[in-house]
Amino acid sequence: MDEPTLVVEDLVTWYLTERGPIHAVDGVSLAVQRGETLALVGESGCGKSATALSIMRLIPSPPGLIVSGRVLLEGRNLLELSEPDMCKVRGGDISMIFQEPMTSLNPVYTVGFQVAEAILVHHKVSEREADKEAVELLDRVGIASPARRAKDYPHQMSGGMRQRVMIAMALAANPKVLIADEPTTALDVTIQSQILDLIRQLQQELNMGVLLITHDFGIVAEVADRVAVMYAGQIVEEGSTGALLECPTHPYTRGLISSVPKMDDPTGTMLYSIEGASPNLLDPPTGCRFAPRCGEARTECRECRPELESTGDGRRVRCLGGGDRR
Amino acid sequence: MHDIASRLWRHPRGRVGIIITAAVIIIAIAAPWIAPYDPYDIGQRGPRRLPPGPGHPLGTDAQGKDILSKLIYGARVSLIVGITTGVCVTVLGALLGIVAGYLGGFADTLIMRTCDILFVVPGLPLMILLANYMGTKFYMIIVIFTMLGWAGVARMIRSQVLSLKSRDFVVASRSVGARPGHIMREHILVSVSPLLIVNGVLSAAGVMVAEAGLSFLGFGDPTAVSWGKMLYEAQSGHALLFGAWWWVIPPGLAIFITVFGFMMFGYALEEVLNPHIPRQSAYSKLRKRMARYAGIGKQAGIGRPGGGESIG
Amino acid sequence: MKEALLEVTDLKKHYPVTGGLFRRTVGTVRAVDGISFDVEKGSTFGLAGESGCGKSTAARTILRLEEPTSGSIRFNGEDFSAKGPEELRLARTDMQMIFQDPYSSLNPRHTVAKIISEPLRVHNIGTHAEQKERVRHLLDVVGLPTDAAERYPYEFSGGQRQRVGIARALAMRPKLIIADEPVSSLDVSIRAQILNLLRKLQDQFGLTYIFIAHDLALVKNMSPQIGIMYLGHLVETGPSGQVFGSPAHPYTQALIAAVPGAGIWRRDKDRTTAKPAAPLTGDVPSPLAPPPGCPFHPRCPRAKPDCMEPGRPPREVEVAPGHRVACNYPVE
Numbered sequence: 001m002d003e004p005t006l007v008v009e010d011l012v013t014w015y016l017t018e019r020g021p022i023h024a025v026d027g028v029s030l031a032v033q034r035g036e037t038l039a040l041v042g043e044s045g046c047g048k049s050a051t052a053l054s055i056m057r058l059i060p061s062p063p064g065l066i067v068s069g070r071v072l073l074e075g076r077n078l079l080e081l082s083e084p085d086m087c088k089v090r091g092g093d094i095s096m097i098f099q100e101p102m103t104s105l106n107p108v109y110t111v112g113f114q115v116a117e118a119i120l121v122h123h124k125v126s127e128r129e130a131d132k133e134a135v136e137l138l139d140r141v142g143i144a145s146p147a148r149r150a151k152d153y154p155h156q157m158s159g160g161m162r163q164r165v166m167i168a169m170a171l172a173a174n175p176k177v178l179i180a181d182e183p184t185t186a187l188d189v190t191i192q193s194q195i196l197d198l199i200r201q202l203q204q205e206l207n208m209g210v211l212l213i214t215h216d217f218g219i220v221a222e223v224a225d226r227v228a229v230m231y232a233g234q235i236v237e238e239g240s241t242g243a244l245l246e247c248p249t250h251p252y253t254r255g256l257i258s259s260v261p262k263m264d265d266p267t268g269t270m271l272y273s274i275e276g277a278s279p280n281l282l283d284p285p286t287g288c289r290f291a292p293r294c295g296e297a298r299t300e301c302r303e304c305r306p307e308l309e310s311t312g313d314g315r316r317v318r319c320l321g322g323g324d325r326r
Numbered sequence: 327m328h329d330i331a332s333r334l335w336r337h338p339r340g341r342v343g344i345i346i347t348a349a350v351i352i353i354a355i356a357a358p359w360i361a362p363y364d365p366y367d368i369g370q371r372g373p374r375r376l377p378p379g380p381g382h383p384l385g386t387d388a389q390g391k392d393i394l395s396k397l398i399y400g401a402r403v404s405l406i407v408g409i410t411t412g413v414c415v416t417v418l419g420a421l422l423g424i425v426a427g428y429l430g431g432f433a434d435t436l437i438m439r440t441c442d443i444l445f446v447v448p449g450l451p452l453m454i455l456l457a458n459y460m461g462t463k464f465y466m467i468i469v470i471f472t473m474l475g476w477a478g479v480a481r482m483i484r485s486q487v488l489s490l491k492s493r494d495f496v497v498a499s500r501s502v503g504a505r506p507g508h509i510m511r512e513h514i515l516v517s518v519s520p521l522l523i524v525n526g527v528l529s530a531a532g533v534m535v536a537e538a539g540l541s542f543l544g545f546g547d548p549t550a551v552s553w554g555k556m557l558y559e560a561q562s563g564h565a566l567l568f569g570a571w572w573w574v575i576p577p578g579l580a581i582f583i584t585v586f587g588f589m590m591f592g593y594a595l596e597e598v599l600n601p602h603i604p605r606q607s608a609y610s611k612l613r614k615r616m617a618r619y620a621g622i623g624k625q626a627g628i629g630r631p632g633g634g635e636s637i638g
Numbered sequence: 639m640k641e642a643l644l645e646v647t648d649l650k651k652h653y654p655v656t657g658g659l660f661r662r663t664v665g666t667v668r669a670v671d672g673i674s675f676d677v678e679k680g681s682t683f684g685l686a687g688e689s690g691c692g693k694s695t696a697a698r699t700i701l702r703l704e705e706p707t708s709g710s711i712r713f714n715g716e717d718f719s720a721k722g723p724e725e726l727r728l729a730r731t732d733m734q735m736i737f738q739d740p741y742s743s744l745n746p747r748h749t750v751a752k753i754i755s756e757p758l759r760v761h762n763i764g765t766h767a768e769q770k771e772r773v774r775h776l777l778d779v780v781g782l783p784t785d786a787a788e789r790y791p792y793e794f795s796g797g798q799r800q801r802v803g804i805a806r807a808l809a810m811r812p813k814l815i816i817a818d819e820p821v822s823s824l825d826v827s828i829r830a831q832i833l834n835l836l837r838k839l840q841d842q843f844g845l846t847y848i849f850i851a852h853d854l855a856l857v858k859n860m861s862p863q864i865g866i867m868y869l870g871h872l873v874e875t876g877p878s879g880q881v882f883g884s885p886a887h888p889y890t891q892a893l894i895a896a897v898p899g900a901g902i903w904r905r906d907k908d909r910t911t912a913k914p915a916a917p918l919t920g921d922v923p924s925p926l927a928p929p930p931g932c933p934f935h936p937r938c939p940r941a942k943p944d945c946m947e948p949g950r951p952p953r954e955v956e957v958a959p960g961h962r963v964a965c966n967y968p969v970e
Binding site for chain 3: 044218220221223256
């Protein structure tokens with residue numbers, strides 16, 4: 001199993017507006033293996049959600065548009081599939097779970113019904129069998145008294161339970177890849193810990209690849225094998241979690257990590273703050289997109305656009321000064 | 327202010343609304359100069375029941391008054407009653423709605439129960455009853471309409487105020503030590519004013535129809551020249567029986583066009599003041615652009631744009 | 639003994655739940671159910687806890703934006719909870735609040751100058767020109783350009799709007815500022831800017847803060863003193879180094895253990911000690927029906943029969959100087 005299950009090559013996605021296209025995803029390439037978790041980290045507006053939606057071809061169109069690139073699932077380019085074929089892939093081979101389970105679940109149907117519906121879309125079984133499987137799935141995601149809870153409506157459940165239901169629906173057809181877009185951001189920290197454990201456990205059981213989107217480096221440290229950092233629609237650094245967190249190379253990654261308060265630091269530790277704000281993706285800066293905020297920028301940084309280059313031992317960095325580690 | 331005006335002009339319905347409304351207002355103001363005769367002047371009477379012809383482009387009515395002149399002067403009654411009532415209803419409704427919503431308690435209960443009563447009682451019969459009792463001079467009509475119309479505005483404003491009350495900037499104002507009066511003026515009123523303006527314009531349109539209806543039923547001001555009254559006279563004079571379309575169609579069309587103009591203006595105002603509502607035209611421009619870029623995508627070898635379900 | 643600027647004693651805020659045809663009271667939501675703590679002058683007291691624990695309600699009740707059901711609030715030596723409406727209005731100049739959502743805490747139809755000067759206008763402080771000058775000074779203090787005064791909130795980013803909110807809070811030179819999740823709605827790289835600003839202002843103006851957040855690392859970073867809330871109760875209070883270093887309450891332990899990646903940043907890279915306690919199972923009970931006895935007992939790994947006795951709240955123990963715990967069997 002050396003070939004990665006999901007490969008994204010040079011994905012470019014735009015959002016068209018009256019003032020021109022927003023370059024939401026600008027040449028993103030990544031790969032997810034089965035049994036491995038890749039974390040996609042970045043702040044709001046960096047393009048991580050847009051990347052995930054592009055992979056699933058769920059970009060609302062208009063105003064969104066996947067302009068170029070390839071998304072290969074076990075060799076098949078998903079961007080070339082017809083819509084009916086893509087529907088089979090969604091939920092069947094790749095599933096996605098979202099941040100807000102309350103808005104992703106239909107409030108007028110019971111939870112059991114929705115899970116059974118997810119099963120029926122992909123497996124040709126009778127409705128009764130689907131209901132039975134739904135209860136089993138609810139049990140598998142750790143919901144107590146699953147037969148009884150299957151008759152509940154989403155508003156009768158807590159946020160953590162709703163997220164478990166979403167996970168059950170996503171796993172109904174044993175997908176090869178699970179995309180989780182900020183699955184725990186809306187949850188309390190104790191519930192978050194339960195959900196992350198659940199995802200990790202299910203990943204091992206099903207040998208799934210997981211693409212986890214988050215802005216929290218703590219979560220990355222806890223669950224991810226590899227991590228890719230995004231900024232302004234591009235991946236700026238990528239590598240194995242342990243190495244990258246210990247020794248971040250790209251100035252943005254370094255700045256971001258230093259600006260986050262950590263439990264181990266004593267009270268009163270000053271936090272590093274990155275000057276300025278994220279660039280406007282309608283008219284991104286020429287050259288390196290981080291240069292206007294970078295403390296180490298040189299003149300060529302504003303003129304030449306740096307490419308993502310390997311620095312050996314599995315690390316890739318998009319920086320003209322790449323390779324300088326502190 | 328300028329920004330709103332220019333956006334309104336560019337909005338297709340806005341432009342229509344502005345043109346019609348402005349035209350009607352100008353006609354009403356300039357009536358003494360553009361109308362060929364003065365329908366209030368008893369001295370100016372022509373031959374009775376003339377069909378359209380030279381000297382009287384729309385003919386004359388049963389008393390020899392020129393119909394075209396009545397049409398022009400009729401705009402005054404409609405506009406005065408409509409706009410004045412629109413303003414009064416909005417002001418009164420806003421005042422009571424804000425007080426009920428923000429202060430709650432006894433004031434709220436009192437005002438809301440009064441609204442409930444006004445909603446339950448059938449409007450038209452009550453209007454007729456009041457008109458009979460209070461007289462039908464047009465300023466009485468304004469009073470009656472205001473008395474019946476404020477309830478809808480108050481209720482709508484009250485629910486807006488209830489949701490505004492818990493917004494952080496109102497809480498912030500309280501935490502700074504502001505008195506309720508200050509908050510109601512500076513924060514609540516300012517926030518609901520777009521709603522009030524739109525409501526005012528649409529109310530005016532509605533009142534014009536109601537006034538015409540009242541006059542048509544014979545309960546309008548007998549001394550005033552109004553479009554509704556022209557329809558009333560047409561009906562009691564059996565105009566259609568005699569084929570006298572020029573008694574019926576001009577006032578009916580006038581009411582329709584004026585109200586239509588006001589409503590277009592009101593709806594466009596609502597869209598312009600509430601930029602969240604997407605407009606159809608924006609989408610069609612986007613789709614043209616989509617098609618252009620899809621061409622790029624095809625050249626690069628990609629099957630379909632966006633990848634998901636297209637809208638429409 | 640440092641001087642306490644704020645002393646909260648047994649503060650409670652209950653909301654009646656009405657139901658039925660005649661709007662009878664069918665239950666009570668005990669949002670804040672008897673909390674007591676002191677805030678030292680010039681220091682920061684951190685209030686941490688998960689959603690629904692009552693920390694935001696506590697903040698509003700302390701400021702009397704919601705009237706306390708019972709309990710007392712002593713501010714600057716005076717009984718704040720007993721003040722009449724007019725006295726309260728005037729006293730508001732000393733205690734201000736910074737809100738979580740920079741998008742809804744500023745009136746979108748007011749200019750920045752109008753927003754920041756509102757406290758001054760409400761209390762008739764200064765002439766028009768003096769107010770304008772003060773607004774300009776405050777904009778400078780929070781790091782915004784002076785031309786921001788005539789612009790509207792929608793023209794600014796989240797971080798900048800939060801600065802406007804801070805400027806408004808400073809307008810009347812308060813002694814105490816309650817910051818209710820001031821950076822939770824902001825981007826990660828902007829948070830540090832705002833936090834550093836808050837720290838700078840505290841030094842510059844001698845401010846006292848109550849810092850509320852659900853992010854434990856954040857609260858720890860900003861607050862030398864901390865209180866952990868659960869279901870309307872303060873389960874543990876004390877110096878943050880103590881509380882986080884040797885947590886005495888099982889909930890505090892579980893909370894610390896649940897923070898993801900806690901051990902990864904340790905200099906000693908010893909990740910085997912990252913998870914000292916088993917993760918918490920189940921969900922937070924509803925504040926409408928809190929468990930009898932100790933509110934935490936259904937999820938507590940150390941619960942014993944006497945923890946569940948109705949009407950018997952857990953014992954309050956001082957496990958170390960200044961470090962208090964509400965637990966019958968605190969962790970050693």
